[in-house]
Amino acid sequence: MANTTTRTAPAAPTTGAALDAAAELFIEHGYQGAAMSDIARRAGMSVGTLYNRFPSKADLFLEVFHSYGRRQGERVRDAIAGARSAGVVDDVALFVAGTHAYLLGAFREASLGRLFQTIGTADIDVSSIRSGQEIWVERNARQLGLETGTPRADAIAAAITGALGGWVRGVQLCESDDEAQAYIAEVVSIERAMLRAVMG
Numbered sequence: 530m531a532n533t534t535t536r537t538a539p540a541a542p543t544t545g546a547a548l549d550a551a552a553e554l555f556i557e558h559g560y561q562g563a564a565m566s567d568i569a570r571r572a573g574m575s576v577g578t579l580y581n582r583f584p585s586k587a588d589l590f591l592e593v594f595h596s597y598g599r600r601q602g603e604r605v606r607d608a609i610a611g612a613r614s615a616g617v618v619d620d621v622a623l624f625v626a627g628t629h630a631y632l633l634g635a636f637r638e639a640s641l642g643r644l645f646q647t648i649g650t651a652d653i654d655v656s657s658i659r660s661g662q663e664i665w666v667e668r669n670a671r672q673l674g675l676e677t678g679t680p681r682a683d684a685i686a687a688a689i690t691g692a693l694g695g696w697v698r699g700v701q702l703c704e705s706d707d708e709a710q711a712y713i714a715e716v717v718s719i720e721r722a723m724l725r726a727v728m729g
Contacts, residue, residue, distance in 0.1 A: 544582055547572040552593050556640045560590060560648060587653040597641055604630040609672075620674040621724045625717045627672065628693065632700045632716060636709040639701040646698070666690045673728070685727055689720070696720075 550571035554563040565586055569579040583589035608630035609623050617623055635642050670677045670686035677683070696716045703709035 547574065547579055547582060547589070548593055548596050551589050552597075552641055555590065555593065556644055560586075560644075560653070565589070590648070590653055593641075594645055597638060597645070600638075601631055601634050604634045620672070621721060621728065624669070624672050624724065625721050628696075628720055629713055629717050631693070632696060632713045633709070635697045636700045636703055636706075636713075639703075642697065642701050669693075673724070685724075689724070692720070692723070 547568065551563070551568045554568050554571060557563070563586070565579060566576050568589070569576045572579065579589075583592065605627040608626045612623050612626040617626065666683075666686050667677060669690050670682050673686065673689075675682035675685060677686075700709055700712055700716075703712055
């Protein structure tokens with residue numbers, strides 16, 4: 530009897546594979562040291578295919594950055610949804626739950642987070658990164674139930690977003706999961722107290 534087994538062609542490399550390969554090589558060699566040809570090779574695709582998906586290395590880097598931001602956003606949303614499911618309704622408590630998840634994600638992807646802090650305007654156009662930071666200020670204000678556009682709301686949201694940036698850099702320096710968990714516990718305690726003090 531003839532062999533009728535159907536052979537499945539290997540799956541084509543995905544955009545996700547390109548982003549994973551790019552993140553690894555940017556971390557290993559820095560933005561300037563990572564070549565598109567090396568990224569394509571690690572992703573298992575041709576250089577032409579990579580350039581079809583990302584016209585330049587800067588475009589690829591920015592998508593790595595935005596992909597990281599989406600993962601962090603998902604972690605925050607999942608944490609807040611979980612807290613709500615557990616009966617939490619207080620805006621500060623929900624915000625603190627989101628902070629915990631965000632910082633834990635920042636620790637788990639610390640190498641990638643540190644990479645983003647090294648990029649300057651000489652490397653790529655960072656305007657989209659800066660606009661993303663402004664969006665986070667607005668999102669934080671809404672999450673806290675603040676009336677956006679008022680001086681007090683803007684001041685509180687800017688202060689807590691700035692503090693979060695410092696706390697992210699701090700957790701990225703932790704050398705173990707236990708150290709990170711202890712650091713995050715201190716942060717959320719401080720954040721809770723700060724927000725209670727200014728919001729009542």
